[in-house]
Amino acid sequence: MSAHCQLTGAQxxxxxxxxxxxxxxxxxxxPNVQRKRYWLPSEGRYVRLRLSTKGIKTVxxxxxERAVARIRSRGGRV
Numbered sequence: 001m002s003a004h005c006q007l008t009g010a011q012x013x014x015x016x017x018x019x020x021x022x023x024x025x026x027x028x029x030x031p032n033v034q035r036k037r038y039w040l041p042s043e044g045r046y047v048r049l050r051l052s053t054k055g056i057k058t059v060x061x062x063x064x065e066r067a068v069a070r071i072r073s074r075g076g077r078v
Contacts, residue, residue, distance in 0.1 A: 003030040003050035006071050006078075007059065038064040047078050 001018045010031040018022040028071045031052045041077065042065060049071070059067045068078050 001076045003033050004050065005033055005055045006032060006050050006076050007055035007067055009074070010054065030063055040064060040068060049078070 008027070011040075012054075013029040015027055015029060017027045018024055033050055033052050034056065035048060036051055036056060036059075037046050037048045038059065039045075047064075047068060049055075049059075049067075071078055
């Protein structure tokens with residue numbers, strides 16, 4: 001699962017590319033996933049998360065502790 005956000009659960013969507021002649025071919029819409037490292041004070045270590053850009057903004061808003069708790073409650077490994 002390379003294009004998958006650990007926090008928001010964003011994953012690839014599928015659709016069609018429509019050419020000028022209206023011929024349709026399959027394509028994949030990947031979320032903008034980045035690897036980001038955060039300091040987790042409660043555990044005294046850094047955690048590396050795969051987050052979409054919306055997930056990064058969410059971590060900025062709610063804090064890394066609550067974000068990691070959300071990921072773990074969904075069954076994710078941090």
